[in-house]
Amino acid sequence: MKRERRWYDRMWIVSLTYLALGFFNILFAWLGLLCFFIPLIISAVRGNKAYCSKYCGRGQLFGLLGGSLGLSRKRNMPRWMRSKYFRYGFLIFFLVMFGVMLWNTYLVFAGARPLGQSVKLLWTLRLPWRWAYHGTLLSDGVAQFAFGFYSVMLTSTVLGLITMLLFKPRSWCVYCPMGTMTQLICKVKCDPVTEKSAESGHNQDKENERTCD
Amino acid sequence: MRNKARVSAEDCAACGCCVKVCPRAAITVPHGVCAVVDADRCVGCGKCVRECPASIISLEAAEA
Numbered sequence: 434m435k436r437e438r439r440w441y442d443r444m445w446i447v448s449l450t451y452l453a454l455g456f457f458n459i460l461f462a463w464l465g466l467l468c469f470f471i472p473l474i475i476s477a478v479r480g481n482k483a484y485c486s487k488y489c490g491r492g493q494l495f496g497l498l499g500g501s502l503g504l505s506r507k508r509n510m511p512r513w514m515r516s517k518y519f520r521y522g523f524l525i526f527f528l529v530m531f532g533v534m535l536w537n538t539y540l541v542f543a544g545a546r547p548l549g550q551s552v553k554l555l556w557t558l559r560l561p562w563r564w565a566y567h568g569t570l571l572s573d574g575v576a577q578f579a580f581g582f583y584s585v586m587l588t589s590t591v592l593g594l595i596t597m598l599l600f601k602p603r604s605w606c607v608y609c610p611m612g613t614m615t616q617l618i619c620k621v622k623c624d625p626v627t628e629k630s631a632e633s634g635h636n637q638d639k640e641n642e643r644t645c646d
Numbered sequence: 647m648r649n650k651a652r653v654s655a656e657d658c659a660a661c662g663c664c665v666k667v668c669p670r671a672a673i674t675v676p677h678g679v680c681a682v683v684d685a686d687r688c689v690g691c692g693k694c695v696r697e698c699p700a701s702i703i704s705l706e707a708a709e710a
Binding site for chain 2: 476480481482483485486487492496507509510515516517520600601602603604605606607608609612613615616618619620622623
């Protein structure tokens with residue numbers, strides 16, 4: 434029984450295009466903010482993780498490379514990597530590094546530091562990326578944010594590719610900081626829902642919540 | 647007795663990978679918290695078990 438293809442099954446093309454655009458003009462990196470805000474908005478407004486299972490282009494890309502193209506070893510991830518501690522730890526680390534990136538952007542905005550025309554891979558390797566910068570009409574800080582944000586996106590893609598090869602295709606989804614964050618939002622939102630469904634006698638919902646404790 | 651998928655909720659990331667591969671639409675992620683198997687629909691094919699990146703779904707014998 435094969436599921437009918439939907440428009441959102443091709444979001445992996447968007448993800449690939451995004452990564453490719455960063456090689457031509459770094460300012461396109463700003464578009465990546467959509468991958469930040471859309472999942473957060475969906476989880477906050479609708480209270481579900483539809484972004485992960487339906488619209489996430491990166492997840493689809495890993496699924497295709499590891500699954501259909503067979504690049505994944507399809508082994509279990511080590512237990513520590515799928516533990517809560519690692520997932521929340523990685524989220525905190527990711528947010529701290531994101532904060533550092535924002536601070537660097539601020540310094541360039543404030544004129545305290547010149548624009549660094551490079552992309553930082555895995556938070557340490559500085560890759561020259563000058564060819565993708567053709568100036569900006571706005572402040573240098575706008576470009577600095579683009580370099581910083583593209584670094585975040587490229588780093589997470591590389592990490593995801595490595596775990597895709599070593600473990601299961603969508604291993605990234607286990608420790609994806611966005612996924613952890615949206616799940617947290619859903620958990621917070623879930624509590625009042627439990628009470629409401631208990632009141633209105635939706636036993637199925639109540640049952641589901643109980644299994645989630 | 648037949649096998650049914652069972653999710654160990656503790657480490658579920660609610661990524662929904664299992665939802666995508668289930669041929670019977672027996673798995674859902676209610677409220678984005680964790681995956682839940684509808685035992686009436688599950689036929690124990692094990693697709694979700696293989697797909698789950700966190701390897702937290704298993705097949706267990708259950709009363710039919």
